[in-house]
Amino acid sequence: MMIMLMMIIFVLILANVIMFISSLLAKKTITDREKNSPFECGFDPKGSARLPFSLRFFLIAIIFLIFDVEVTLLLPLVGVMNLTFVNTWVFTSTFFFLILLLGLYYEWHQGALEWSL
Template identity: 70%
Template sequence: MFYLMFISSLTLIISSIVMILASLLSKKTIMDREKNSPYECGFDPKGSARLPFSLRFFLIAVIFLIFDVEITLLLPIASIMTLSALTSWLFTSLTFLLILLLGLYYEWYQGALQWSD
């Protein structure tokens, strides 16, 4: 147990040190107008490079990714059925499916799945 805690804390410390060093060393101090422009060829752009992005599209994409990962977690349940007791397998899979359905109904209730208003 002590060995596991030691390795976990050592990993946390090393990763924190690496992240801090990377953030300190990656700071760029030279701010050039040409380098900050969207085109580096020397021509002035005709329009803005920052086009408006639909927040609704982003929200639906994030919800899709979340449910896609959860479906990926559901796939091994079928192969585990033969290796575990039927009651524990049934309880675990039904609990996971219930959590998925509750999340879906909550998103539906909040109106996040409607594309147009």
């Protein structure tokens, strides 16, 4: 028990010494605002959090996520093809593709895929 306590104390002291030496050797200055601030997708983290955000970009991102999830649902169909009858696989994949294409047509018809204003 005493050895474990001594090892924990040694590790804590070593970690603090390494952090102290690192902070002494670092070449950060207070005037380097860009280097000291985290990169937040191009937004200034010290500014207002209520900046206008493009709803078109948000809509395209949501559509991408929906179709990305549907593609991940399509991948297991290849493995299912060997385990089930061919008619079941063909019906399931055709029905799934039909739903996917109808959703794509609906989004296209509503104008959600057009980037221009």
